[in-house]
Amino acid sequence: MPPLRRQRARAAAERVRDNPWMAVGVALVTVVGLVLTILAIWFPSVLNDDNPPLELGDTGKVGPYSVTLSNVKCNQGLKDVTPRLRKLLEKEIAETGAKIPKGQFCIVRVYLRNDGNSSLFDTPNARIDVRINYYPASGGDTGTVQKPFFPDERIQATYYFDIPKDVSPTALRFAWPKRNGFDALVFKL
Numbered sequence: 001m002p003p004l005r006r007q008r009a010r011a012a013a014e015r016v017r018d019n020p021w022m023a024v025g026v027a028l029v030t031v032v033g034l035v036l037t038i039l040a041i042w043f044p045s046v047l048n049d050d051n052p053p054l055e056l057g058d059t060g061k062v063g064p065y066s067v068t069l070s071n072v073k074c075n076q077g078l079k080d081v082t083p084r085l086r087k088l089l090e091k092e093i094a095e096t097g098a099k100i101p102k103g104q105f106c107i108v109r110v111y112l113r114n115d116g117n118s119s120l121f122d123t124p125n126a127r128i129d130v131r132i133n134y135y136p137a138s139g140g141d142t143g144t145v146q147k148p149f150f151p152d153e154r155i156q157a158t159y160y161f162d163i164p165k166d167v168s169p170t171a172l173r174f175a176w177p178k179r180n181g182f183d184a185l186v187f188k189l
Contacts, residue, residue: 055187063176064116065115065124069110072106103163103166110156110157111154111157114151127172131170171188
């Protein structure tokens, strides 16, 4: 590094060291940026304001997928989940003593079609909205599929949401990362 640059860098470091408010300002800007990123991920009004919510039976596009909402059943218990998921949940109950579900399961079945040009191993992220809170999917086909998902292939995926007992979900949201943000798809429940 040339001496002039080194001297300028040293002077800048001394200014930051001598002025703790500058460090606080940098930290504050970083936190605000992180909060805005999280809001953009989880609130589709920030992402997809121009797309009206879809309903049961409708098909929408998120990332490389076409998603068709086929069924939503709430007020479900541990006995209503797949045997594979039940075994995992029962193991968690035995190890941690956790109460599962904490309230009720909402079981959501969708059809996913790979509209992309390559095989996929991931499913879209999903969450369910209840009043002003949201709950991410807690089991089922969340995150990955069992085998490669080829272009033009259509599969049925099941998502499980553990939500409070005496509430009804208002929306189902899917998100898929893209280059400068996220694609979002909203189903009204």
